[in-house]
Amino acid sequence: MDLTKYVQMVSREDFGQAFRHVAVWNRRLRSTGGRFFPHDGHLDFNPKHLEVFGEALFRQIVRHELCHYHLYFQGKGYRHRDQEFKILLKQVDGIRYAPKLYEDSYNYTYSCQKCGQVYLRKRRVNLNHYRCGKCQGYLIDNVKTNQS
Known part of the structure; x- marks a missing residue:
């Protein structure tokens, strides 16, 4: 799967806007399904979430990161605590928290x-x-x- 093309397709279908940057796989992400980088606009995604939980949940993770992306470039509140972020996330049926891949180990x-x-x-x-x-x-x- 070409990740950037997939994110562009989700952005067009679910947001009606273009995704103009790059999306890359990042296997080092452990506590999150994806990450948005405001300084250059690229998105990182954990491929394990796609492998373990399937495409339906992965699409919700992509929507979550695209909420950050589109709100940031519109000059609106793009952080988790911002009301605009919460409203947009609900509108596009994005997931608020990605499920854990690893069990917490307490010694x-x-x-x-x-x-x-x-x-x-x-x-x-x-x-x-x-x-x-x-x-x-x-x-x-x-x-x-x-x-x-």
């Missing part, structure tokens, strides 16, 4: 002695320096959740 589990609040962490925490954010109680180290 350490800590809990508060006082209130029982659980904290999952990827890195080890010095229990002498940190307390519970909820009640200021002392933290205890639970058994590792993912032992290798």
Whole structure:
């Protein structure tokens, strides 16, 4: 699939506007399905989202990035928090958040002695320096959740 031509087609069909820049595959994207670069107008997309979730969901990701693209070049609010972005995304049936491709892996589990609040962490925490954010109680180290 020629990605730029696909994005141009989606832009014409769903937005009625031309996409005049380049769309490229980027396998390094892990937490997102796509990315818009305002400085040069190009779009990056994660090919794993197309492979894993199919073309219907991938098209919604393309619509999401095209919302950023078209609003930016119209001088309107193109960020996630802007009302214009939210309205346009809803009109074109774009997806707000791309589904996760990878499970979060937490290596350490800590809990508060006082209130029982659980904290999952990827890195080890010095229990002498940190307390519970909820009640200021002392933290205890639970058994590792993912032992290798």
